[in-house]
Amino acid sequence: xxxxxxxxxxxxxxxxxxxxxxxxxxxxxxxxxxxxxxxxxxxxxxxxxxxxxxxxxxxxxxxxxxxxxxxxxxxxxxxxxxxxxxxxxxxxxxxxxxxxxxxxxxxxxxxxxxxxxxxxxxxxxxxxxxxxxxxxxxxxxxxxxxxxxxxxxxxxxxxxxxxxxxxxxxxxxxxxxxxxxxxxxxxxxxxxxxxxxxxxxxxxxxxxxxxxxxxxxxxxxxxxxxxxxxxxxxxxxxxxxxxxxxxxxxxxxxxxxxxxxxxxxxxxxx
Numbered sequence: 321x322x323x324x325x326x327x328x329x330x331x332x333x334x335x336x337x338x339x340x341x342x343x344x345x346x347x348x349x350x351x352x353x354x355x356x357x358x359x360x361x362x363x364x365x366x367x368x369x370x371x372x373x374x375x376x377x378x379x380x381x382x383x384x385x386x387x388x389x390x391x392x393x394x395x396x397x398x399x400x401x402x403x404x405x406x407x408x409x410x411x412x413x414x415x416x417x418x419x420x421x422x423x424x425x426x427x428x429x430x431x432x433x434x435x436x437x438x439x440x441x442x443x444x445x446x447x448x449x450x451x452x453x454x455x456x457x458x459x460x461x462x463x464x465x466x467x468x469x470x471x472x473x474x475x476x477x478x479x480x481x482x483x484x485x486x487x488x489x490x491x492x493x494x495x496x497x498x499x500x501x502x503x504x505x506x507x508x509x510x511x512x513x514x515x516x517x518x519x520x521x522x523x524x525x526x527x528x529x530x531x532x533x534x535x536x537x538x539x540x541x542x543x544x545x546x547x548x549x550x551x552x553x554x555x556x557x558x559x560x561x562x563x564x565x566x567x568x569x570x571x572x573x574x575x576x577x578x579x580x581x582x583x584x585x586x587x588x589x590x
Contacts, residue, residue, distance in 0.1 A: 321370070321374045322465075323373070323374070323377050323461045323462065323465050324370045324371075324373035324374040325370060326366050326367070326370040326371075326374065327366075328361070328364055328366065328374075329364065332360065332363070332364035335360055335363075335364075335561055335565070336356075336357045336359075336360020336361055336363075337357065337360075338554065338557055338558035338561050338562070339359060339360045339558055339561070339562050340353040340354070340356045340558075341353070341555065341558045342356070342554070342555045342556075342557075342558025342561075342562055343356035343558075343562075344356070344511075345511075345517060345551055345554070345558075346517050346518070346555065347517055348515050348516060348517055349511065349513070349514070349515065354375060356562070357375065358371055359566070361374070361375075363565065363566075377461045377465065377469065378469055380466060380469075381465070381467075381468075381469025381470045381473060382470070382473045384470050385470055385474050386509075388474075389477065389505060392502070392505075393502060393505065393506060396498070397502070477505070480508060480550055481501055481504045481505050481508065482501075483504070483546065483549050484500050484503075484504040484542075484546050485497060485500050485504075487549075488500060488535070488542065491535065491538055491542075493536075494533070494535075495533025495534055495535065496533065499532060499533040500532055500533045503527075503531050503532025503533060504546075506531070507519070507526060507527060507531065507532060508550065510522060510523055510526070518551050518555075523547075524543060524547075527539070527542075527543050528543060
């Protein structure tokens, strides 16, 4: 927020992140997280453009960590990935190059469509100006700010991953640290790809099948405790704070993000 030229108090920062955690957990693919945090910034009397800039800077600092996570998971689960990659390229080069070209054409088509919409005036000039201002601020953000943001993101991810290891310390024969660490790392980010809120169903099945380690007869208890500390606890707190701040109706509308399209209201004449 400082980079964006605004001010945000500690309580406001905590509150909007609780909003985001609750909305992200309860919506498919965690789609409600950013709108909820934007609502929290609006309640903190932060201008919309400044909020967009702050969120943009934070996202720019987070994505390098996600890239490192993906690389680490690839190296851990596919130790011979270099050999497999060469083998795959030799067998599927021509076919996959066609797929890459099709994807590139689709991306270019989307860019062309957006440009046409902008030129035709379907996207309001004020909105375009706000996004340009936000992107300009993100590009001018000091490198050290992005570095600090990336470091804090890494600390947050590692701390949440280590919850499973901490819970397993009470077991007489816990799984290996690597299995728990990389398994939890994968399952915590699985909701970004799974359609159900918080990866419901898929995460549980993967955990009980031993993806994060073999917990034997303690598997169900470990799953319940792990899901409580990594998902349910913050969701309950965030939902309570959200309802207390904006009311049940506004909270319900926010949590519908990703579930259904907003129904069109019919205009009536007196």
